[in-house]
Amino acid sequence: MPIYQAGALNTAALTAPDLYIQVVQPKTRYINGVATDIxxxxxxxxxxxxxxxxxxxxxxxxxxxxxxxxxxxxxxxxxxxxxxxxxxxxIRAVRVTDGTDTAATSTLKDTAAAIGATLTAFYTGTLGNSLSAVLSAGTANSSWKLVVSLPGVSPEVFDNITGTAGALWANIVNAVNNGQSGIRGASQLVVATVGASALAPVALTQTVAFTAGTDGATTLTDAVIVGVDGAxxxxxxxxxxxxxxxxxxxxxxxxxxxxxxxxxxxxxxxxxxxxxxxxxxxxxxxxxxxxxxxxxxxxxxxxxxxxxxxxxxxxxxxxxxxxxxxxxxxxxxxxxxxxxxxxxxxxxxxxxxxxxxxxxxxxxxxxxxxxxxxxxxxxxxxxxxxxxxxxxxxxxxxxxxxxxxYTRMTNFLSLTLAASFGYVVGQLQTVDLRRTTKSTISSFLQILVDQSMIGDPNGGPAFSVQIDATNNPDSRVALGYMQADVQVKYLSVVRYFLINLEAGQSVTVVVSAAPR
The missing domain is CATH 3.40.50 (Rossmann fold)
Structure with a gap:
């Protein structure tokens, strides 16, 4: 009893007597609109x-x-x-610079004042100048602990780093850049590079500050904000x-x-x-x-x-x-x-x-x-x-x-339809495909009617969807085209509210017997 996905079995060329199961995807599809609040x-x-x-x-x-x-x-x-x-x-926030931005840096030194490791802020910018790092004795015997801090962010702690001389500095750098397996991941605040030191750290506790971070904002122009296209x-x-x-x-x-x-x-x-x-x-x-x-x-x-x-x-x-x-x-x-x-x-x-x-x-x-x-x-x-x-x-x-x-609804509908019907490409153009595609589009538009997002206040239809022989003649179908013609009526925004007021002692008021 073999099981196939629908379309994988040639049902017109079976030779072995058996029970064949084809798993058919539901023909009724539903789509949800794309996010419009980004x-x-x-x-x-x-x-x-x-x-x-x-x-x-x-x-x-x-x-x-x-x-x-x-x-x-x-x-x-x-x-x-x-x-x-x-x-x-x-929100999708994009940061731009004029190209002069720099990352804040600091150094950890050994007993001879040589650099054991250089710490560079993960990103450029003046916020990096608020970083600090403390190298001190670790929790385990004969180990070291590095704590990197930024105000408002949980400190990053790299504990129980072992080694001596140059090996210690290499291990500190490795812990910062690659994390400590099973303990914590790599730093999201700084990047470390090893120095030339072959000696131990200068003191049991060493606290350093970061400097020289800049935003790259001194020569910004409107053209830089707009930017350039590319890949x-x-x-x-x-x-x-x-x-x-x-x-x-x-x-x-x-x-x-x-x-x-x-x-x-x-x-x-x-x-x-x-x-x-x-x-x-x-x-x-x-x-x-x-x-x-x-x-x-x-x-x-x-x-x-x-x-x-x-x-x-x-x-x-x-x-x-x-x-x-x-x-x-x-x-x-x-x-x-x-x-x-x-x-x-x-x-x-x-x-x-x-x-x-x-x-x-x-x-x-x-x-x-x-x-x-x-x-x-x-x-x-x-x-x-x-x-x-x-x-x-x-x-x-x-x-x-x-x-x-108009702008918002047109983009909303266009992007939703574009995101929802890619699966049609590569399918055989059958009556069922046309029917299910039309039904899916109509169902989505009916939801918009029910949510009072589209419609005709005078009682007319809010939308129409056509996918049939009228807009898909044989000459087009033979070339691989399938066309859906969709019409949607937006609700109108009231821009001018006009009240005709007739008032006075001589006015005759006539009240309709039944509401219209």
Whole structure:
């Protein structure tokens, strides 16, 4: 009684009489949508891998992986702190440098002041200057113990290291770099290299500090933050977010409009909504002119007016002016994809440049900002006296695709379908394959209807899926094509609520007998 997986047995060419079992996979498939809350942030930091996305979900993660926030331009930790405060808890942080970053170092010496081992911080950056190491007597007789410490992180202890003279230093280096089998792994704080010493350590207890770590932030430009594309380790800046699933991206403090076309192109290719802004203090007319000159007219880019936002930095105990994209991108990522940030409160905003100057926007200016394909954070909003977005638009001129919700839902649907139907390639195009594929897509879209994420408030159908002979003629099927035509109706965001009020002593009120 042989058992086969379905498709492995040629059932039209059996010769031996027997019972044959074919394991058939369930024909009904279900798919789940891809994550839409992943926020990519690119900036400068005092710790962490360079041009490599790091997963951050909490303030503790941020402190451990990129260091504390600093008062400077392009600061990654600051943007992460703001984003977490707005509910973004699935962050991919990319640290960039100008190439001058260095790792902090320290040395352990012998009785002749020669170097026994050099300890180098695992990453470049000024956070490495907070490292310290203590070499002392180990727990076992005639052994040594090395403890590497970084504030806020559990100390790394390498105990019971034995050996004499040069062998001892080699064993210390080996323990740090490779770990101690069955006891602890390799250090995640430092890398060790052996020195030239052939003598014992200088004293029973030796404490050393680390110095010379730098962030590589002195000559950073917007172009460095945007980076360059390539394969593997050649990717830098924004392009390091490729493949991370980030559906919203914030390049911290980038204002150079000549970089916007590159940001737009990246957003289209990755299904990512890139948020940027004009320079601090730039009016909507100035930013609009820059947008038109850049030639960016697509749903993949969102441009904020140069009305920057004030936020209170509790770590540095001061109020700071930050780029609006940091707040906007975080809010968008924290919302479900069918939602718009329009008129939604931004709870951690203290004020903005215009509000601080007591120059609130007039309704005509808000209209001009919307017409210019821009957005702005200000107070008040239609819903009350709070800070929020006042347009909810991307930079597309087409009014049918210029809502933030269009960008988010389109990317969500595209990425979900792309991630779910790769198994179809290589299958035989049968009636069953068409039927199951259509059923799977329809089931997923029906879930979105049930969750009030898509639909027609006037009662029409929310979606349609077609995979049949009509859109798959023999001439195409013979060439290996199978085509699915999918239509989805998004829910509309209310932008203008009009109330017609007829009131007065002469008004005749007629009440309908039955609800309509």
């Amino acid at each position: 926020l990519g942030i690119v900036g400068v930091a005092s710790w962490g891998a360079v041009n490599s996305p790091m997963l951050i979900g909490s303030p503790g993660d941020a402190a451990l992986k990129i260091g504390a926030q600093q008062v400077r331009k392009y600061d990654l930790a600051t943007a992460v702190a703001v984003s977490i405060g707005l509910g973004a808890s699935n 593997g380790s050649t990717r830098k800046g924004m392009y390091s977010l490729r493949g991370t699933g980030s559906q919203v991206a914030n390049l911290v403090d980038v204002t150079d409009s000549t970089q916007w076309p590159s940001m737009l192109t990246y957003g289209l290719s990755e299904g990512c909504y890139v948020v940027t802004q004009g320079p601090a203090g730039a009016s909507y007319a100035t930013v609009s002119a820059s947008l038109n000159t850049a030639g960016c007219d697509s749903y993949a880019l969102k441009v904020m007016v140069g009305d920057w936002v004030y936020w209170y930095d509790q770590v540095n105990s001061q109020q700071r002016m930050l780029c609006p994209s940091t707040f906007s991108a975080a809010k968008i990522a924290a919302l479900a994809p069918h939602q718009s940030p329009l008129n939604k409160p931004l709870t951690n905003v203290v004020t903005t440049q215009r509000n601080l100057a007591q120059q609130p926007y007039s309704l005509a200016e808000i209209g001009a900002i919307n017409t210019a394909r821009l957005d702005v954070i200000t107070n008040p909003c239609p819903g009350g006296s709070y800070f929020g977005h006042r347009s909810g638009l991307n930079c597309a001129s087409n009014p049918t695709v210029n809502g933030d919700n």
